[in-house]
Structures are given as C-alpha cells and as structure tokens.
Amino acid sequence: MPTIIDGKKTSAEIKEEIKARVLEIKAEGGKTPHLAAILVGNDGASQTYVGAKVKACEYVGFESTLVRLEETISEEELLKTVEEINENPDIDGLIVQLPLPKHISVEKVTNKIKPEKDVDGFTPSNVGRMALNWPAYVAATPYGIVELLKRYEIETSGKHCVVIGRSHIVGSPMSILMARNGYPGNATVTLTHSRTQNLPEIARSADILIVALGKAEFVTADMVKPGAVVIDVGIHRVPDSSKKSGFKLLGDVKFDEVEPIASAITPVPGGVGPMTIASLLYNTLLSAEKKVYG
Ligand code: GUN
Numbered sequence: 001m002p003t004i005i006d007g008k009k010t011s012a013e014i015k016e017e018i019k020a021r022v023l024e025i026k027a028e029g030g031k032t033p034h035l036a037a038i039l040v041g042n043d044g045a046s047q048t049y050v051g052a053k054v055k056a057c058e059y060v061g062f063e064s065t066l067v068r069l070e071e072t073i074s075e076e077e078l079l080k081t082v083e084e085i086n087e088n089p090d091i092d093g094l095i096v097q098l099p100l101p102k103h104i105s106v107e108k109v110t111n112k113i114k115p116e117k118d119v120d121g122f123t124p125s126n127v128g129r130m131a132l133n134w135p136a137y138v139a140a141t142p143y144g145i146v147e148l149l150k151r152y153e154i155e156t157s158g159k160h161c162v163v164i165g166r167s168h169i170v171g172s173p174m175s176i177l178m179a180r181n182g183y184p185g186n187a188t189v190t191l192t193h194s195r196t197q198n199l200p201e202i203a204r205s206a207d208i209l210i211v212a213l214g215k216a217e218f219v220t221a222d223m224v225k226p227g228a229v230v231i232d233v234g235i236h237r238v239p240d241s242s243k244k245s246g247f248k249l250l251g252d253v254k255f256d257e258v259e260p261i262a263s264a265i266t267p268v269p270g271g272v273g274p275m276t277i278a279s280l281l282y283n284t285l286l287s288a289e290k291k292v293y294g
Contacts (some may be wrong), residue, residue, distance in 0.1 A: 005231075007149050007271045011278040015060055017023060017282050019021040022061035024289070035093045035280070036085050040070035040104070041079065043197065046097045056277045061238035062284060065091065075104045079112050086114040093119035093284035100102040116293045119283035130173060133180050134251040135292045137283045138235055142173040143265070144275025145210065148279070149184040153230050154208070161187035162206035164199070165213035170233055174210050179227075199223075211252040228264040230258055233272050261286070 014116055024230050026032060037056050039050045050066065055108060057064035067081060068266050078100075085094045094117045100106055115125035121139040127137035138146070161178045163170035174189040178184065187208065192199055194213075201210055202221040212233035224230060234252025251268030261266050 002259055003152065004134075005140055005152050005266045005271060006034075006262055007144070007148060007266060007274045010148060010151055010276040011144075012149075014278040014282065015056065018285055019060040021285060026061070031090075031092075031288060032061070032063050033064070033089050033093075033284050035284045036064070036065040036067065036088075036091045038067045038069065038078070038081060038094070038096045040069045040073060040097070040100055043099070050097050051104075053277055053280060054207045056281055057284075060281055062281070063090075064255070069153045071101055071103075076094075077110065078104060080108060080186050082109060082112045084114070085116060086112075092115065093117055093280075094289040095120045095280070097165065115285060119280060121173075121283065127168075127173070133182065137286070137292055138177070138279075139169055139173055139223070140276040140279040140283075141170045141233060141272060142177055143279040143282070144272055145174060145233070146177055146184055147279070148231070148266065148272070148275060149229075154184065154264065156184040156208065157186040158208035159187045160188045160190070160205055161208040162192060162203055163210045164192050164203065165210070165211070165216075165233075166191055166193040167212065170212040171210075172214065178210075183239075185279075205259075213252055215252060217252070217254040218251040219258060221261060224258050224261055226261045227263045230262045231272065232266050232268050235268055235273055239246070 009016055037053055038051050039046060054064045054066055061182050062198045085091050094113055096109055110122050113123055115123050118126050119137050121137040126137045130138050163175045175189050178187040179189040190202055200223045204225050206225060206228055208229045209224060210231045212232055216236040231251055232251035232253040237247045238250055240248040249269045255267060
C-alpha cells in the first residue's frame with residue numbers, strides 16, 4: 001500500500017507550530033505578525049480563498065487586514081493602496097489576491113509590492129533569491145510541496161523528478177527547487193509542458209512526478225513508474241449528482257488508477273491544497289521575525 005501524503009494533517013500540524021510560536025513572541029513582548037490582503041472585485045473563488053486566509057490568521061493569533069476594493073478601481077489607485085501598506089510598519093506581509101480585473105497589470109502591481117513584505121513570493125526579487133538559493137519567500141504551493149516532501153522524508157537526491165506544467169506559480173519554481181543544492185533538491189529535473197514530445201514516456205521515467213498542468217485526471221497509470229512518488233497539484237470541480245454538494249473534486253492525476261502503483265501519493269482534496277495557507281502563514285511569520293531580508 002502506498003503512503004498517502006496527508007496535506008490536511010500536515011497543514012494542521014504546521015498551524016499548531018505557528019500558533020505556539022506566536023504565543024512565545026507575545027509572551028516575550030514581541031510584535032504580533034500581521035498579514036494584509038487586498039481583494040479587488042467580487043470573484044467568488046477569490047472571496048473564498050481570502051476568507052480562508054483571514055480565518056487562518058485569526059486561528060494562529062496573527063492580526064489581519066482585508067482591504068476590499070471595487071472591480072472598477074483604477075490601476076493607479078490600486079498601486080497607491082499597495083504603496084500605503086508597503087509603508088505601514090505594523091504590517092509584515094501583503095498579498096494581492098489574483099486574478100485582477102483585465103484593465104490592471106498584474107506585473108505592475110506585483111512589482112510594486114515591497115519584496116520584504118511579499119509573502120506570496122511573487123516578486124522578481126523573491127523569485128530570483130529562490131533561484132539563487134538565498135533566503136527568500138517561496139510561493140505558497142511550491143513551498144507546501146517542499147514541506148510535504150520533507151515531513152514525509154521523501155528521498156530526492158539523485159532522483160529523476162519530472163514536473164508537468166511550467167506556470168510561474170507552480171511548475172517553474174518547483175523545477176528550480178528540486179534541482180537546487182539542498183534538501184529537498186539535488187534531483188535531476190525534467191520540466192515538461194504543452195510542447196513536450198513523448199510526455200507519457202518521460203513521465204514514466206520519473207521517480208518523483210509533480211503534476212501541475214491543470215487538466216482533470218490527465219495522468220493515468222500507464223504514465224507512472226511503479227514505486228514513483230506522485231504529487232498532484234490540480235483541483236477541478238466536476239458535477240456529481242451522487243454528492244450532496246452536487247460536485248466532486250478531481251486532481252490532475254487519475255487517483256484510483258495511479259494510487260496502487262505509486263510508493264507515495266497526495267490525494268485531492270486533502271493533499272497539496274491545504275498546505276498553501278500554512279505556507280502563507282509561515283512566510284508571514286518569517287517576515288515578522290525578519291528572517292528573510294534581515
Ligand atoms: N490566486 C490563486 N492563488 C493565489 C495565491 O497563492 N496568491 C494570490 N495572491 N492570489 C492567488
């Protein structure tokens with residue numbers, strides 16, 4: 001039977017660790033970590049995500065500030081809001097929830113966030129620092145995967161790691177993290193994408209397969225080497241009349257088929273997903289304790 005890599009349990013453990021550290025900081029008379037989130041517009045999924053982030057802050061004892069802005073806000077006004085938070089010494093971390101309305105440049109807004117407060121790890125400064133193996137805020141999803149590999153003591157050195165998907169948020173940073181000198185890391189990495197030829201064959205040669213391309217049940221059993229470690233980043237809502245909610249959640253991996261041949265696998269839901277908020281809280285704690293930029 002493969003190891004089921006339990007992200008729900010692991011993220012709960014990390015939250016308890018952070019909560020305990022916050023109590024220590026407060027007892028020492030230190031500053032309470034404070035996360036600010038900017039949410040533009042009324043996108044349902046974004047509201048849910050930001051709501052969960054604020055709730056998680058409360059749970060671990062952080063302060064949080066949610067700034068809600070109209071869908072029609074100008075780019076200039078949003079940049080001004082970012083700047084105000086940048087300059088507010090009480091706020092340790094700032095995230096701008098994506099996606100943003102089409103008339104606003106994500107690049108401009110991201111680049112306006114002070115790297116020292118960029119707990120999403122999206123700014124060029126933090127992506128560069130991560131690639132150089134310097135102290136950095138690593139984006140929530142890749143950082144969550146790194147933490148799962150560590151806590152489940154998955155051997156990565158000298159292994160062939162195949163990453164499917166080259167997004168800026170997951171695939172690309174994941175490939176860098178797995179190749180860098182350290183643990184987890186020291187893997188031989190192949191980054192595959194929509195133009196890759198012989199993808200099933202390459203996937204089948206992976207000791208560690210990280211799947212983040214955003215297609216429901218894309219990876220089937222014939223694409224997985226027996227004994228591989230499989231990390232599934234996908235999450236898709238599909239209608240299911242047998243469920244009370246009316247839908248079920250699927251990953252990028254056909255779980256029922258792949259699970260019996262893997263040595264370890266993340267489920268969906270309850271795998272990588274729950275780790276992302278834990279990573280964001282962890283980065284905010286690092287910022288409050290000045291552990292990344294000093
Ligand atoms: N939208 C989807 N995922 C994320 C994330 O990790 N951070 C932000 N800011 N927006 C997102």
